[in-house]
Amino acid sequence: MKRRGFIKKATAATAGAFSAPYILPSGRLFAATGTRVVDHVVFCLFAGGVRNLESVHKADGNLMPNTLLGNESISSDIAAGVTPLGQVGGQRLQEMGTLYKEFRFAQGPTGHFSGHSSVMTGVYNLADINIRQRPATPTIFEYYRKHTNPTANATNAWWVSNALGPYPALNYSSHPDYGALYGANYIQPASIISQAGYDSLGNPKTFTQNQHDLVGEMRGFFDNNFSSQTLAGDAGITNAISDNPAVQQFLLDSFQEAVAGQYTNPWGLGGMSGDMFNVFFAEKVIERFQPELLVVNMQDVDVCHTNFTSYANNLMRADYAMAHLWQTIQNTPGMANNTIMIALPEHGRNAQPNTVVDPYGRYALDHTNDEMSREIFCLVAGPSGKVVQNQLISQVQGESIDVVPTIAKILGFYDEISGMLTGQPLNAAVV
C-alpha cells in the first residue's frame, strides 16, 4: 500500500472508531445510559394477596397506620385479634410519595407466583405457568444489570424472598439474551440463616491472603484447562471474584449475629413474624451493600385463606415492616434521599368469602380471578423533587406491568428496553 493510501485509510478507520457506538465484549451495543431519577430502587412486594377493601379503603379501620393517613379505629369484632404496633416514623409513607388507590393486576391468574412473576418481569403470564421453570422474559434484575453502564455487579441487585418453592427462579430468566449472567443475588434468609445454614457454612477453614491468591492461581489454571466444557450460567448467578469475600463475610457475620441472639427481637416488638424477618434481612443487605436494586417480599397475609382476623393482624405487621424498611433506607448513607421505594401487593382477594370462619366470626377469603382479586394499590415513595409528594390518585390508573418500566425510568435505562415492554412508567408519580 502506498503511503498516501495508508494514511487515508488509517484516518478513516480512526474517525469511524470514534463515531461508532462502543461495543462491549458481550456484544452489547449502547449509547450513554439515560439520566437517572435516583440511584437506588427498593421494590417491596407487599404480597400474599391484599384486598383494597382492607388496605386503602380501610373497611375495617386503618390496618396500615404507618402507610396510610387516617386514624380510623379497627372494627370492634376483630380488634381483640389485631395488635397495634405503633408508628415507626413521624410521617406516613403516603405523605412521602404518590399512592395509586386503584391499581390493577389486570391479566393472568391471581396466584402468588403468577403475580410475583408478572410484576418482576413486566409481562403478564397468560399461559399456564410452569413453576419449575424460570420466566421466559427477562426480570427487572437482568434489564438493570445488562443495560446499566458500566454493567452492574451482582452485589447491586438482590432478591430477598420469604419463601423457596418457585421463588428462587425469579432472580433471572431463561431468555437467551439475558439469563444468569445478569441475574440478582437471591437469598431466602429464613432457610440460610438457620441452624442448618450455620452447621453447613458457619465454620470455614481460613486461609491467609497469600494462600487465597495461590488458590486463585490454581483454580484459574484448572478452569482454563476446562474452559471448553464449561456451560455459561451453570452455577446460577455468580458474583464477581472480587466481590466473593464480601458476600461470604456478610453471610458469616449474619450467622454470628444470629448466634449472638441479635435476630431474635431486633425491633423490640417481642418477636419477629416471617414477613418482619424477611424485611429485617433485606435491611441488612441494604446496610452492607447499598444495592441499586433490591426486591423484597412479604406473604404472611395469605393466612386469609383460613383466618381473616390473622390476615388483618398480619397486614398491620407488614405495614410496620415496610415503614421500618423505609426508615433503614433513610438511615443508610448513600441511599438516604437517593432511593425510591415502590410497594404493591401482587394481587388482591375475592369479594366473596369461602366457608372457613375464624374465631372472631369472620369468613376467610381466597383469590380466584374475580374482579376484586385484581384490585390492588401501589405506593411510590421517594425524595421530594424526585417523587410527587402527598399525592393520592383515586381513579383507576396503573397496572402491575408498569412497575418494571418505572424502575427502568428511575435507574435510567428505560429507553433501551421500552420496545420489549407493554407497560408504561408511572409518570404521574415520578418527576
Added chain:
Amino acid sequence: MKVSKHILLLLALLTAGAFSGCQKEKNIIYDVNDVNVNRPEGNKDYVKSLAEFISIAYTDLFGQNISQSALQTLSVPYSGFGDLKLIEDMIIKNFLNSPSAIVPSNTDMRANVDQFIMETYQKFFNRNPNEFELWHMKNLIEENADITPELVYYATMTSNEYRYY
C-alpha cells in the same frame, strides 16, 4: 526403411509398457493403528446436581457416604442462595475445617509431589494429569511453601471441572 523399423520398435515398447502399467493397485498397510483423540480432561458433559455435588464432595473428603440427614442439612443453604459456586466454596471450606477430613500431610505431599498431584487428579477429576498439568502444578507447589494439601484440595474442589462429570 530404417526409420519405420525404429517407429515399430517404439510402438511395441509403449504398448508393452501400457499393459504392464495396468496392474491392480496394491493395498499397502502401514504399521500405524487408528487413534481416537480425546480431551485431556475427559468428556464431562453434565453438571453435578445439588445432591451429587454435596455427596461426592463428602465422600471425597471423609472417605464415607454422607448420611441422609447430613445431606438434608447441607441442602438448606444450597437452595436458599442464588450463587451456587459461592455456597459450594463455603461448604468445601467447612468440610476442610473438620478434623475428620482426610487430607495428606504437608510432609507427605512434599516428599513426593508427583504422586500427590497424580492422586489428587484421580481423586477429584477422575483422570490423570497430562504432562503439562503435572509440570505446572509441581512447579507451583515446589516454589510456594504456603501451598498445603488442603489448599490444593480447596482449589481443586472449587474448580469448574469438579462441578462436572
